[in-house]
Amino acid sequence: MDYKLLNVELLKNVLDALPDGILIVGNNRQMIYTNTRFRELWNIPLDTHLDDEGRAIMQYALSQLVDPDGFLRIIESLHQTSQSLEDEIRLRDGRVFRRRSVSFQDQDLGQSRIWIFTDVTAITYSHIDTLTGLLNRNKFERHFSSLSVAASPQSVVGIALFDLDHFKLFNDTYGHAAGDDVLRNIGKVIREHLQRTSDSGYRVGGEEFFLQYHSRTREDVITFINNIRSAVEQLAIPHKANPPYDCVTISCGFGICTQPKSPAFIYRQVDNALYQSKANGRNQITLIELDELEL
Template sequence: MISKENIKTNILLTILLTIAMPIILGKFLHSYFHMVIISIPLHSAIEASGGVIAIVIAMIFYIKYSKNLVITHFNYSTIALLAMGIIDIFHASVMPGKMFVWLHSTAVFFGGIFFMSVWLKEIHVSKKVYSLIPIIFIIFPILFSLLSIYFSHLVPDMLNADKTFSTTANVLNIIGGLGFFIASLKFVLNYIKTQNTDEILFAGHTMLFGIAGVLFVSSVVWDMQWWLWHVLRLSAYIIAFYFLYSEYRNEIKEVEQTNEDLEMANEKIVEFLDIVDKNVITSTTDLEGNILSVSQAFCDISGYSKDELIGMNHNIVRHPDQSIKIYNVLWKTINSGKVWNGELLNRKKDGSGYWVAATVTPQFDSDGTLHCFTAVRQDITDKKNIEILSITDSLTNLYNRRYFNTTIEKEISRAKRDGKYLGFLMMDIDHFKLYNDTYGHQKGDIVLQEIGKVLTEYTQRASDFSFRLGGEEFGILFSGLNESDSLEFAQNVLKAIEDLKIEHKRNTASKYVTASAGLIIRKNEILLNCEETYLLADKLLYKAKEKGRNRVELI
């Protein structure tokens, strides 16, 4: 932030260099150097250079800020430079004389008048209006200059007999010069308010034009003072050009810095994407589920390479033990444009399974049309294994008593809600203690495992559950079967156990291992709670044992 003292110093330096010094130098040249340097080519070069610089500055500046569609005080300045520059070029192209002075004086006049527009408020305009403004201020000075040359006989006298300038010429230059000074005041005030260097730069620019207009009055064609104010005008143009250069230099620095930042950001993004690719299980599929892309993490966990996966349908990793119902819900959700979240059991290339927590998100194009799906997964195999261990009997791989207690309550509620039958089959191995005493506990464990396999085979539906409730006690929870079908199902289970043909010499019901069972079938309002269901099934089980074992007892 610039201090007030520095602001004052900068303003005073600007006034000293652009007003005071030129006046002193002009007086000095007028008083002590009475030389006359006649050089039409040099004059034309100075004026033409200034005019070209003015036009270039005006057009570049106008194009640069075209996207904002705001006419600021800098835009007004470029309009003035544009008009003045064009007339100056015509002035440089004519021979010394009346037209020569007329075009210069009108260039100063219009330049000063147009520069005073910097006091106007900023306005927002349409793209069409923004484009039209410079066109107007190009056509106007061209037409004015051409008409002045064509109707030169109507142009007033601009030179006196003694080579001094006429009153008309002086008035035009003085008015133009005052216009520049008035404009410079606006830039000075803006500088005090904003401390923007561009403002004080343009203040000096307009002050040079203003003092050039004033020095015109006391000069004579080709004398040293006359050359002085030409140099001052060229200096003003150069200042404007420097302003433009500094603007672009700053922008170039910003662009370079931005490019460096983008390069660094891009490197970080590449590193980040590499980390994501290696550590986050992601895939993209088309609307049919065909794989479009996968991350390296997806390949690592599935055992497939990218070449093996891309182009294949996503069901390549679908595990046969995963319920089809969950996939039906998944597809219904994402095809409706909604995000699906859930847990899935997937299959590796070697056939083993792994669990993922998945989020599948529909992707839409710019027209709002669904065109693909992106899935992000997290490996939760360890978590699921812990969960499974907590609800699974380690010997038989059936669900344990803990899981039974939570599942039966849910199934009772679901059966009541859906109006379906719910069945509970409670089984106990006949004379299992005697079996262990006869064949040993190791053989007994094998019996439990084989029975577990039978129960697993008979509970393949998503609504069926098999449990080891404790010791030699087992249970099956199933739904959707009426009483007769349920009884047939239970009898088939017991027959399958006997059909294992595991020898049991001390079994009173058969020469093989058998089981007795109690069966409860309930529907709607007559469904019992968990505790009542268990106790009633237990009573029926013992009733089956009392009636000879290897049978099902049903209420």
């Protein structure tokens, strides 16, 4: 009996039995293997071959994504690195996949990578904050460990922590129903500014929000958060208990990084920056360069 052939066939049968879609990519980006579930998830005909570096399969996948550019950007940032990844991607038909990836070294393939896709559509929608339409605290805690995984010189990450200025006084003055309306409006502003599936917005507390935004330039991530602060002020929602602005505003701590940092370090720094914005008069952003700070 040829045990080598037996082991290969056994491994293939095991991978085809998994509920997750599996893709293995070699050092020079060629697709080495896809299991049956991968093709089912991505609606790829089973007779589509892996030749030509799997370009046909890639095109099938990209055509179904809400943010194909973001999908490719993450792949580029991880190629030939040892970084792991866990995030979520959204498809045009409303489905949500959890995407995981780890690298491994193979004698024949060199630095290679395995990608794992899991349909988490039902779970994802259970993590939506019903008031704002953003992801909720539970989802934030699940994602927190991979906050800056895509940070690189080619992918700048902006991380914002902000809350509404004197929001307790707003509720005391105008009532909680009016306060809920404010939160709905804030959620709408944030969703309108988050254009890529690699970007995330969370409601992490009563009036506290956490955002993660990716771009290729530092200037773009700064513009992003400035636009959100300005858009909230331009809502012109009356708030007499928030002088001198007399309308609903936000205070924000905002960090920028191009190097992976620990999530706890990131949160601590942007939280400190948020309190600095409050101390300096509110309705403003305190910017910190995370790459320049010691862990």
